[in-house]
Amino acid sequence: DGGITQSPKYLFRKEGQNVTLSCEQNLNHDAMYWYRQDPGQGLRLIYYSQIVNDFQKGDIAEGYSVSREKKESFPLTVTSAQKNPTAFYLCASSPEGGRNEKLFFGSGTQLSVL
Amino acid sequence: AQSVAQPEDQVNVAEGNPLTVKCTYSVSGNPYLFWYVQYPNRGLQFLLKYITGDNLVKGSYGFEAEFNKSQTSFHLKKPSALVSDSALYFCAVRPPSGGYNKLIFGAGTRLAVHP
Numbered sequence: 001d002g003g004i005t006q007s008p009k010y011l012f013r014k015e016g017q018n019v020t021l022s023c024e025q026n027l028n029h030d031a032m033y034w035y036r037q038d039p040g041q042g043l044r045l046i047y048y049s050q051i052v053n054d055f056q057k058g059d060i061a062e063g064y065s066v067s068r069e070k071k072e073s074f075p076l077t078v079t080s081a082q083k084n085p086t087a088f089y090l091c092a093s094s095p096e097g098g099r100n101e102k103l104f105f106g107s108g109t110q111l112s113v114l
Numbered sequence: 115a116q117s118v119a120q121p122e123d124q125v126n127v128a129e130g131n132p133l134t135v136k137c138t139y140s141v142s143g144n145p146y147l148f149w150y151v152q153y154p155n156r157g158l159q160f161l162l163k164y165i166t167g168d169n170l171v172k173g174s175y176g177f178e179a180e181f182n183k184s185q186t187s188f189h190l191k192k193p194s195a196l197v198s199d200s201a202l203y204f205c206a207v208r209p210p211s212g213g214y215n216k217l218i219f220g221a222g223t224r225l226a227v228h229p
Contacts, residue, residue, distance in 0.1 A: 043219040
């Protein structure tokens with residue numbers, strides 16, 4: 001999957017619990033993204049980061065938080081405020097300024113609620 | 115509102131027959147167009163893109179796509195389908211003025227190729 005590692009592959013969340021999804025890339029890409037995939041829907045952007053120590057909300061950021069302390073890492077926290085967290089979460093990266101470059105995706109994390 | 119439509123939830127094709135997966139879009143200007151494929155429990159893989167130039171774009175695994183500006187379509191095609199082509203296919207569009215944070219994905223079309 002192009003040098004992007006997501007872990008864990010499967011994750012279960014209990015009521016009121018925060019959980020963190022890991023995303024690491026060794027592609028030396030500046031930009032990283034988190035998408036949510038629900039059955040029968042396209043991917044929706046949660047958060048993105050174009051450079052270290054900076055990130056922006058996407059279309060569905062409520063109930064999620066991120067950090068970008070290192071270029072290689074972009075973890076996503078699903079907080080207890082996210083009332084419908086069950087989904088497949090995909091992390092992606094791209095070179096900065098590559099307006100016509102393709103996105104590179106990780107293998108995804110399936111999050112389910114216990 | 116800008117949008118991408120994949121009108122078929124599923125396409126069924128016999129192995130060896132040609133396949134088409136449809137995509138239409140509603141985006142102002144001259145957008146960038148992409149096709150991605152997703153195998154079960156995996157991330158998306160890039161297939162091909164159209165930025166400018168020849169309307170017929172060739173991509174990975176023998177796939178190609180035809181850009182039609184008047185019909186605002188970008189249909190994915192392959193002359194001879196393989197069983198291993200069975201997967202979920204996503205069309206994506208990016209407005210010319212936007213970065214990847216502006217990428218709009220279709221809902222996906224499941225391709226089933228039967229032996």
